[in-house]
Structures are given as C-alpha cells and as structure tokens.
Amino acid sequence: MNLEEFFHMGGYAFYVWSSYGLTFIVLMLIFFRPMMAKKQVLKDLRMKFRQQDRQAK
Amino acid sequence: MKLPAIVHKFSSPRNFYVMSGKLIPWFGWACLLLTLTGLYYGLVKAPPDYQQGESYRIIFVHVPSAWMSMFIYMVMAISGGIGLIWRIKLADIVASSSAPIGAAFTFLALATGSLWGKPMWGAWWVWDARLTSELILLFLYLGFIALQASIEDPRNAARAGAVLALVGVVNIPIIHYSVEWWSTLHQGPTVTKFDKPSIHLSMLIPLLLMALAFKLYYVTSVLMRARNYVLLREQNSRWVKEVIENES
Numbered sequence: 001m002n003l004e005e006f007f008h009m010g011g012y013a014f015y016v017w018s019s020y021g022l023t024f025i026v027l028m029l030i031f032f033r034p035m036m037a038k039k040q041v042l043k044d045l046r047m048k049f050r051q052q053d054r055q056a057k
Numbered sequence: 058m059k060l061p062a063i064v065h066k067f068s069s070p071r072n073f074y075v076m077s078g079k080l081i082p083w084f085g086w087a088c089l090l091l092t093l094t095g096l097y098y099g100l101v102k103a104p105p106d107y108q109q110g111e112s113y114r115i116i117f118v119h120v121p122s123a124w125m126s127m128f129i130y131m132v133m134a135i136s137g138g139i140g141l142i143w144r145i146k147l148a149d150i151v152a153s154s155s156a157p158i159g160a161a162f163t164f165l166a167l168a169t170g171s172l173w174g175k176p177m178w179g180a181w182w183v184w185d186a187r188l189t190s191e192l193i194l195l196f197l198y199l200g201f202i203a204l205q206a207s208i209e210d211p212r213n214a215a216r217a218g219a220v221l222a223l224v225g226v227v228n229i230p231i232i233h234y235s236v237e238w239w240s241t242l243h244q245g246p247t248v249t250k251f252d253k254p255s256i257h258l259s260m261l262i263p264l265l266l267m268a269l270a271f272k273l274y275y276v277t278s279v280l281m282r283a284r285n286y287v288l289l290r291e292q293n294s295r296w297v298k299e300v301i302e303n304e305s
Contacts, residue, residue: 006101010111015176019169023118027274030161034281041285045292045301 060143068147070287071296077280084280088273095266103259115173116260120248121268123166125275126194127229129159133201134226137219146290147283149215152222153205154282158275160198167191178242186235187243190228197225211290 009016066072099117106113133155140148170188171181182188201218208214236245247256254261291297 009114010105012110012112012176015112015172016114019115019118019172022168022172023122023165026161026165030158031274031278031281034278034285037285038281041288042301042304045288045297048292049298049301 060145065145068145070147070291071294073147074284074287074296074300077284081277081280084273084277088270088277091266091270091273095263095270098259099263099267103263106260109177112173112176113260115169117263117267119166119169119173120264121271122162122169123191124268125271126159126163126166126191127232128272129155129162129275130194130197130222130225130229133159134219134222137215137222140215141219141223147287149211149219150283150286150290151279152218153215154279154286155275156198156202156205156218158278158282160195160202162271162275163191163195163198167195174242183242185241185243186239187232187241190232190235193228194225194232197221197228201225 007013007017095117100114103114105111133152136148136155137152139145140152167188170191174183175181201221204221205214205218208217235241236243248254248261248264256264288297288300
C-alpha cells in the first residue's frame with residue numbers, strides 16, 4: 001500500500017479523515033482546558049494567599 | 058450504612074491531590090502509546106471490510122466513543138449517588154468533572170456515526186432508536202452541566218446533579234438494547250454480546266486498543282479536572298496553601 005492509497009481510503013477519504021480529525025480536535029480541547037484552568041487556579045489562589053499574608057502582618 | 062474509616066481517609070481531598078498528581082503522567086503516556094499502536098493497527102494493518110471497504114475504519118473512533126459515552130455516564134451517576142448518600146466531596150467532584158468529558162464522547166459518537174452513516178446508509182441522520190437514545194444521552198449530559206452551573210452552592214449543585222444523573226440511568230440500557238428491541242438501520246453489537254464476537258481478530262485488536270486508550274484518556278483528564286476542583290473547594294484549608302507555595 002502506498003501513501004496516496006492510504007490517504008485516499010478507497011474513496012471514503014472525506015468521511016474517514018473527518019471522523020479522525022474531529023475526534024482529535026475535540027479530545028485535544030477536552031485535554032488542554034484543565035491545564036489552562038490549573039494555571040488560572042494557581043494564579044488566583046497565590047494572589048489570595050499573598051493578600052491574606054499582607055493583611056495578617 | 059457507614060463506610061469504613063479507611064475509605065474516608067483515602068478519599069480525603071489532600072490524599073487525592075497528592076496521589077492523582079503522581080498517577081496522571083503514567084495514565085497519560087500509556088494512553089498515548091495505546092492510541093498510536095491502535096491507530097497503526099486500525100488504519101494501516103487491518104484489511105478493508107468485504108462489504109464496506111475502507112469506510113468501516115471509522116469504527117475505531119466511533120465505537121470506543123460510544124462505549125465511553127455510556128461508561129462515563131455510569132461513573133457520573135454512581136459517584137453522584139455515592140456523594141448523595143455518604144456525603145463524600147470527592148465523589149461529587151468526580152461526577153462534575155466527568156460530565157464535560159462524557160458530553161464530548163457522546164458528541165463524537167453521534168458525529169462520527171453521522172460521517173459513517175452518510176456513505177453507508179445514504180443519510181446523515183435517521184430518527185431510529187439507537188441514534189435518538191444516544192442524542193438523549195447528550196441532552197442528559199448538557200442538562201447536568203447546565204443544572205450544576207445554575208446553582209451557586211456547590212453542595213446543592215452536587216445533590217441536584219446527582220438526582221438528575223441517577224434518573225437518567227434508565228436511558229443506558231435503552232441505548233444498549235435499542236438495536237435489538239426496535240428495527241433499525243444501525244448494525245447490531247459485534248463485540249459486547251454473549252456469543253463470540255462477530256469481528257475478525259485483525260479488526261478486533263485495534264478496536265480494543267483504541268477502547269482502552271480512550272478509557273485511559275478519560276481517567277487522565279477526569280483526574281486533571283478533579284484536581285482543579287479540589288484546590289478551589291478546599292482553598293481555605295492549610296494544605297492547599299502549602300501546595301500553592303511549593304508550586305510557585
């Protein structure tokens with residue numbers, strides 16, 4: 001099997017590659033969102049604790 | 058019924074935070090490895106189908122997504138129920154963290170099914186029992202997310218969500234048996250039946266590899282989400298402050 005045939009998928013290229021592409025995009029979004037969210041959570045909490053420390057002094 | 062003290066100890070938010078931090082990379086890398094192996098066997102090694110040609114290769118993302126859509130729903134309902142009965146905060150957090158991932162897999166099952174249905178059935182969508190009940194599953198997930206987002210107090214939100222999730226469990230056997238109870242265009246089960254699977258090993262292996270990869274993907278991302286929830290909900294306890302100070 002050569003590469004061209006592989007991408008052609010027996011004429012079903014659009015359906016097969018759309019399925020895989022869509023799955024990839026959605027799963028990446030679901031995966032990276034909590035990573036971004038974690039950065040935000042750490043930043044917010046760090047600010048909050050710093051403020052608390054300042055007030056305690 | 059009371060749970061043994063050890064259960065409470067291990068489900069303590071702090072313990073969970075530390076343990077999950079160690080486990081996430083293992084699950085994540087194992088998931089990537091299984092995905093690459095599964096894709097290689099599914100897209101390159103497996104032969105074309107004798108009826109559907111190359112189009113059947115959608116099965117390797119469609120079926121694992123559909124399995125995960127139901128599996129995650131059960132996890133969500135059961136952990137919601139545990140939170141409801143034993144007031145274990147972590148169980149509520151697992152339920153809330155699962156919902157968006159479950160919704161994503163349900164969407165993918167529907168979308169890839171549609172992309173498979175068009176060339177094989179000649180229609181993007183038909184209102185038959187399997188497709189309709191899977192669509193209802195998507196609405197249950199979205200309803201759960203919307204309901205929890207609309208209630209400010211996290212304990213009330215968890216309780217309301219758990220009740221909704223538990224009522225919706227009735228839909229799960231309907232999805233599973235829909236292809237047997239009603240006449241449909243959708244093909245019957247090829248793997249999850251008591252008889253021997255009616256799929257050749259060269260196709261079954263990549264299917265199971267992808268299914269396992271998707272399961273590990275869920276475990277990895279649900280833990281990542283739950284950790285953020287834990288930090289936010291426990292922000293007034295001392296250990297969170299220690300964690301934040303150590304991580305900066």
